Amino acid sequence: MAAAVRLLRERCLFTAEQLREVLGTCPAVLLEEPRRLHHHFQYAYFRMGVSQKEMVKARLFQMPFPELRNRHIFLERRGLYQTPYKGQTQTSNPKLKDILQLPEEDFLASLACATTEEYDVFKRLLAREEEEEEEDEEDRNARYAEEDEDVDSEGSDTA
Structure with missing residues:
Protein backbone atom coordinates (compact mmCIF):
# COMPACT_ATOMS: atom_id res chain seq x y z
CA MET A 1 0.00 0.00 0.00
CA ALA A 2 2.80 2.37 0.85
CA ALA A 3 4.41 1.67 -2.53
CA ALA A 4 1.22 2.72 -4.36
CA VAL A 5 0.94 5.93 -2.35
CA ARG A 6 4.64 6.73 -2.88
CA LEU A 7 4.30 6.08 -6.61
CA LEU A 8 1.26 8.35 -6.98
CA ARG A 9 2.92 11.10 -4.95
CA GLU A 10 6.53 10.95 -6.19
CA ARG A 11 6.44 9.55 -9.72
CA CYS A 12 2.96 10.60 -10.87
CA LEU A 13 3.30 13.96 -9.09
CA PHE A 14 -0.19 14.12 -7.63
CA THR A 15 -0.51 16.82 -4.97
CA ALA A 16 -1.43 15.77 -1.43
CA GLU A 17 -4.99 17.01 -2.01
CA GLN A 18 -5.26 15.14 -5.34
CA LEU A 19 -3.88 12.00 -3.72
CA ARG A 20 -6.45 12.25 -0.93
CA GLU A 21 -9.20 12.56 -3.58
CA VAL A 22 -7.87 9.55 -5.54
CA LEU A 23 -7.71 7.40 -2.42
CA GLY A 24 -11.16 8.55 -1.31
CA THR A 25 -12.86 7.82 -4.64
CA CYS A 26 -10.88 4.74 -5.62
CA PRO A 27 -9.32 3.02 -2.60
CA ALA A 28 -8.61 -0.04 -4.76
CA VAL A 29 -5.49 1.74 -6.09
CA LEU A 30 -3.83 0.81 -2.81
CA LEU A 31 -4.08 -2.86 -3.77
CA GLU A 32 -2.90 -2.31 -7.33
CA GLU A 33 0.57 -3.44 -8.33
CA PRO A 34 2.67 -0.23 -8.55
CA ARG A 35 4.02 -1.09 -12.01
CA ARG A 36 0.50 -1.50 -13.42
CA LEU A 37 -0.73 1.61 -11.62
CA HIS A 38 2.13 3.63 -13.11
CA HIS A 39 1.39 2.26 -16.58
CA HIS A 40 -2.27 3.29 -16.19
CA PHE A 41 -1.18 6.81 -15.22
CA GLN A 42 1.43 7.10 -17.97
CA TYR A 43 -1.04 6.02 -20.63
CA ALA A 44 -3.50 8.75 -19.62
CA TYR A 45 -0.80 11.38 -19.18
CA PHE A 46 1.39 10.79 -22.23
CA ARG A 47 -0.81 8.94 -24.73
CA MET A 48 -4.04 10.80 -24.01
CA GLY A 49 -2.52 14.10 -22.90
CA VAL A 50 -4.54 14.35 -19.69
CA SER A 51 -3.36 16.33 -16.64
CA GLN A 52 -3.33 15.01 -13.09
CA LYS A 53 -6.11 17.45 -12.19
CA GLU A 54 -8.33 16.07 -14.95
CA MET A 55 -7.48 12.47 -13.97
CA VAL A 56 -8.62 13.11 -10.41
CA LYS A 57 -11.77 14.90 -11.52
CA ALA A 58 -12.66 12.07 -13.92
CA ARG A 59 -11.72 9.33 -11.43
CA LEU A 60 -9.29 7.67 -13.83
CA PHE A 61 -8.42 4.70 -11.64
CA GLN A 62 -12.04 3.53 -11.27
CA MET A 63 -12.04 2.19 -14.84
CA PRO A 64 -9.90 -0.88 -15.51
CA PHE A 65 -6.97 -0.06 -17.78
CA PRO A 66 -7.99 -2.40 -20.64
CA GLU A 67 -11.39 -0.70 -20.94
CA LEU A 68 -9.83 2.78 -20.85
CA ARG A 69 -7.43 1.73 -23.59
CA ASN A 70 -10.20 0.17 -25.69
CA ARG A 71 -12.35 3.28 -25.51
CA HIS A 72 -9.46 5.62 -26.23
CA ILE A 73 -8.12 3.68 -29.21
CA PHE A 74 -11.66 3.24 -30.57
CA LEU A 75 -12.20 7.01 -30.49
CA GLU A 76 -8.74 7.61 -31.93
CA ARG A 77 -9.25 5.25 -34.86
CA ARG A 78 -12.61 6.81 -35.60
CA GLY A 79 -10.88 10.21 -35.79
CA LEU A 80 -12.63 11.47 -32.66
CA TYR A 81 -9.58 11.73 -30.40
CA GLN A 82 -6.19 13.12 -31.23
CA THR A 83 -3.07 12.56 -29.16
CA PRO A 84 -1.75 15.99 -28.23
CA TYR A 85 1.59 17.00 -29.68
CA LYS A 86 3.46 19.02 -27.07
CA GLU A 104 -20.91 1.79 -22.64
CA GLU A 105 -24.23 2.30 -24.43
CA ASP A 106 -24.12 6.08 -23.90
CA PHE A 107 -20.40 6.22 -24.69
CA LEU A 108 -21.08 4.58 -28.04
CA ALA A 109 -24.16 6.64 -28.87
CA SER A 110 -22.99 10.10 -27.84
CA LEU A 111 -19.18 10.07 -28.06
CA ALA A 112 -18.17 7.37 -30.50
CA CYS A 113 -21.22 7.56 -32.76
CA ALA A 114 -21.06 3.80 -33.17
CA THR A 115 -23.09 0.68 -32.52
CA THR A 116 -22.46 -1.99 -29.92
CA GLU A 117 -21.68 -4.43 -32.73
CA GLU A 118 -18.99 -2.14 -34.17
CA TYR A 119 -17.38 -1.75 -30.74
CA ASP A 120 -17.48 -5.50 -30.09
CA VAL A 121 -15.83 -6.23 -33.44
CA PHE A 122 -13.24 -3.55 -32.74
CA LYS A 123 -12.37 -5.08 -29.34
CA ARG A 124 -11.94 -8.53 -30.90
CA LEU A 125 -9.73 -7.15 -33.68
CA LEU A 126 -7.65 -5.16 -31.18
CA ALA A 127 -7.17 -8.29 -29.05
CA ARG A 128 -6.06 -10.19 -32.18
CA GLU A 129 -3.61 -7.37 -33.05
CA GLU A 130 -2.11 -7.58 -29.57
CA GLU A 131 -1.77 -11.36 -29.77
CA GLU A 132 -0.01 -11.07 -33.13
CA GLU A 133 2.33 -8.41 -31.76
CA GLU A 134 3.17 -10.63 -28.79
CA GLU A 135 3.83 -13.59 -31.11
CA ASP A 136 6.04 -11.42 -33.32
CA GLU A 137 7.94 -10.24 -30.25
CA GLU A 138 8.39 -13.83 -29.06
CA ASP A 139 9.61 -14.85 -32.54
CA ARG A 140 12.11 -11.97 -32.58
CA ASN A 141 13.35 -12.87 -29.12
CA ALA A 142 13.73 -16.52 -30.13
CA ARG A 143 15.68 -15.54 -33.28
CA TYR A 144 17.98 -13.28 -31.24
CA ALA A 145 18.53 -16.06 -28.70
CA GLU A 146 19.39 -18.48 -31.54
CA GLU A 147 21.77 -15.95 -33.07
CA ASP A 148 23.42 -15.44 -29.69
CA GLU A 149 23.81 -19.21 -29.30
CA ASP A 150 25.33 -19.45 -32.80
CA VAL A 151 27.81 -16.67 -32.00
CA ASP A 152 28.68 -18.28 -28.67
CA SER A 153 29.20 -21.70 -30.25
CA GLU A 154 31.35 -20.22 -33.06
CA GLY A 155 33.47 -18.44 -30.51
CA SER A 156 34.02 -21.64 -28.50
CA ASP A 157 35.07 -23.60 -31.63
CA THR A 158 37.84 -21.15 -32.44
CA ALA A 159 39.02 -20.77 -28.86
Whole structure:
Protein backbone atom coordinates (compact mmCIF):
# COMPACT_ATOMS: atom_id res chain seq x y z
CA MET A 1 0.00 0.00 0.00
CA ALA A 2 2.80 2.37 0.85
CA ALA A 3 4.41 1.67 -2.53
CA ALA A 4 1.22 2.72 -4.36
CA VAL A 5 0.94 5.93 -2.35
CA ARG A 6 4.64 6.73 -2.88
CA LEU A 7 4.30 6.08 -6.61
CA LEU A 8 1.26 8.35 -6.98
CA ARG A 9 2.92 11.10 -4.95
CA GLU A 10 6.53 10.95 -6.19
CA ARG A 11 6.44 9.55 -9.72
CA CYS A 12 2.96 10.60 -10.87
CA LEU A 13 3.30 13.96 -9.09
CA PHE A 14 -0.19 14.12 -7.63
CA THR A 15 -0.51 16.82 -4.97
CA ALA A 16 -1.43 15.77 -1.43
CA GLU A 17 -4.99 17.01 -2.01
CA GLN A 18 -5.26 15.14 -5.34
CA LEU A 19 -3.88 12.00 -3.72
CA ARG A 20 -6.45 12.25 -0.93
CA GLU A 21 -9.20 12.56 -3.58
CA VAL A 22 -7.87 9.55 -5.54
CA LEU A 23 -7.71 7.40 -2.42
CA GLY A 24 -11.16 8.55 -1.31
CA THR A 25 -12.86 7.82 -4.64
CA CYS A 26 -10.88 4.74 -5.62
CA PRO A 27 -9.32 3.02 -2.60
CA ALA A 28 -8.61 -0.04 -4.76
CA VAL A 29 -5.49 1.74 -6.09
CA LEU A 30 -3.83 0.81 -2.81
CA LEU A 31 -4.08 -2.86 -3.77
CA GLU A 32 -2.90 -2.31 -7.33
CA GLU A 33 0.57 -3.44 -8.33
CA PRO A 34 2.67 -0.23 -8.55
CA ARG A 35 4.02 -1.09 -12.01
CA ARG A 36 0.50 -1.50 -13.42
CA LEU A 37 -0.73 1.61 -11.62
CA HIS A 38 2.13 3.63 -13.11
CA HIS A 39 1.39 2.26 -16.58
CA HIS A 40 -2.27 3.29 -16.19
CA PHE A 41 -1.18 6.81 -15.22
CA GLN A 42 1.43 7.10 -17.97
CA TYR A 43 -1.04 6.02 -20.63
CA ALA A 44 -3.50 8.75 -19.62
CA TYR A 45 -0.80 11.38 -19.18
CA PHE A 46 1.39 10.79 -22.23
CA ARG A 47 -0.81 8.94 -24.73
CA MET A 48 -4.04 10.80 -24.01
CA GLY A 49 -2.52 14.10 -22.90
CA VAL A 50 -4.54 14.35 -19.69
CA SER A 51 -3.36 16.33 -16.64
CA GLN A 52 -3.33 15.01 -13.09
CA LYS A 53 -6.11 17.45 -12.19
CA GLU A 54 -8.33 16.07 -14.95
CA MET A 55 -7.48 12.47 -13.97
CA VAL A 56 -8.62 13.11 -10.41
CA LYS A 57 -11.77 14.90 -11.52
CA ALA A 58 -12.66 12.07 -13.92
CA ARG A 59 -11.72 9.33 -11.43
CA LEU A 60 -9.29 7.67 -13.83
CA PHE A 61 -8.42 4.70 -11.64
CA GLN A 62 -12.04 3.53 -11.27
CA MET A 63 -12.04 2.19 -14.84
CA PRO A 64 -9.90 -0.88 -15.51
CA PHE A 65 -6.97 -0.06 -17.78
CA PRO A 66 -7.99 -2.40 -20.64
CA GLU A 67 -11.39 -0.70 -20.94
CA LEU A 68 -9.83 2.78 -20.85
CA ARG A 69 -7.43 1.73 -23.59
CA ASN A 70 -10.20 0.17 -25.69
CA ARG A 71 -12.35 3.28 -25.51
CA HIS A 72 -9.46 5.62 -26.23
CA ILE A 73 -8.12 3.68 -29.21
CA PHE A 74 -11.66 3.24 -30.57
CA LEU A 75 -12.20 7.01 -30.49
CA GLU A 76 -8.74 7.61 -31.93
CA ARG A 77 -9.25 5.25 -34.86
CA ARG A 78 -12.61 6.81 -35.60
CA GLY A 79 -10.88 10.21 -35.79
CA LEU A 80 -12.63 11.47 -32.66
CA TYR A 81 -9.58 11.73 -30.40
CA GLN A 82 -6.19 13.12 -31.23
CA THR A 83 -3.07 12.56 -29.16
CA PRO A 84 -1.75 15.99 -28.23
CA TYR A 85 1.59 17.00 -29.68
CA LYS A 86 3.46 19.02 -27.07
CA GLY A 87 0.16 19.87 -25.40
CA GLN A 88 -1.48 21.03 -28.65
CA THR A 89 -4.33 19.36 -30.53
CA GLN A 90 -6.03 20.33 -33.77
CA THR A 91 -9.38 18.99 -32.60
CA SER A 92 -11.30 19.25 -29.39
CA ASN A 93 -10.94 15.89 -27.66
CA PRO A 94 -13.77 14.51 -25.56
CA LYS A 95 -13.33 15.04 -21.84
CA LEU A 96 -11.78 12.16 -19.93
CA LYS A 97 -14.74 12.20 -17.57
CA ASP A 98 -17.09 11.47 -20.50
CA ILE A 99 -14.88 8.66 -21.78
CA LEU A 100 -14.68 7.04 -18.36
CA GLN A 101 -18.01 7.61 -16.70
CA LEU A 102 -20.55 7.14 -19.45
CA PRO A 103 -22.08 3.66 -19.55
CA GLU A 104 -20.91 1.79 -22.64
CA GLU A 105 -24.23 2.30 -24.43
CA ASP A 106 -24.12 6.08 -23.90
CA PHE A 107 -20.40 6.22 -24.69
CA LEU A 108 -21.08 4.58 -28.04
CA ALA A 109 -24.16 6.64 -28.87
CA SER A 110 -22.99 10.10 -27.84
CA LEU A 111 -19.18 10.07 -28.06
CA ALA A 112 -18.17 7.37 -30.50
CA CYS A 113 -21.22 7.56 -32.76
CA ALA A 114 -21.06 3.80 -33.17
CA THR A 115 -23.09 0.68 -32.52
CA THR A 116 -22.46 -1.99 -29.92
CA GLU A 117 -21.68 -4.43 -32.73
CA GLU A 118 -18.99 -2.14 -34.17
CA TYR A 119 -17.38 -1.75 -30.74
CA ASP A 120 -17.48 -5.50 -30.09
CA VAL A 121 -15.83 -6.23 -33.44
CA PHE A 122 -13.24 -3.55 -32.74
CA LYS A 123 -12.37 -5.08 -29.34
CA ARG A 124 -11.94 -8.53 -30.90
CA LEU A 125 -9.73 -7.15 -33.68
CA LEU A 126 -7.65 -5.16 -31.18
CA ALA A 127 -7.17 -8.29 -29.05
CA ARG A 128 -6.06 -10.19 -32.18
CA GLU A 129 -3.61 -7.37 -33.05
CA GLU A 130 -2.11 -7.58 -29.57
CA GLU A 131 -1.77 -11.36 -29.77
CA GLU A 132 -0.01 -11.07 -33.13
CA GLU A 133 2.33 -8.41 -31.76
CA GLU A 134 3.17 -10.63 -28.79
CA GLU A 135 3.83 -13.59 -31.11
CA ASP A 136 6.04 -11.42 -33.32
CA GLU A 137 7.94 -10.24 -30.25
CA GLU A 138 8.39 -13.83 -29.06
CA ASP A 139 9.61 -14.85 -32.54
CA ARG A 140 12.11 -11.97 -32.58
CA ASN A 141 13.35 -12.87 -29.12
CA ALA A 142 13.73 -16.52 -30.13
CA ARG A 143 15.68 -15.54 -33.28
CA TYR A 144 17.98 -13.28 -31.24
CA ALA A 145 18.53 -16.06 -28.70
CA GLU A 146 19.39 -18.48 -31.54
CA GLU A 147 21.77 -15.95 -33.07
CA ASP A 148 23.42 -15.44 -29.69
CA GLU A 149 23.81 -19.21 -29.30
CA ASP A 150 25.33 -19.45 -32.80
CA VAL A 151 27.81 -16.67 -32.00
CA ASP A 152 28.68 -18.28 -28.67
CA SER A 153 29.20 -21.70 -30.25
CA GLU A 154 31.35 -20.22 -33.06
CA GLY A 155 33.47 -18.44 -30.51
CA SER A 156 34.02 -21.64 -28.50
CA ASP A 157 35.07 -23.60 -31.63
CA THR A 158 37.84 -21.15 -32.44
CA ALA A 159 39.02 -20.77 -28.86
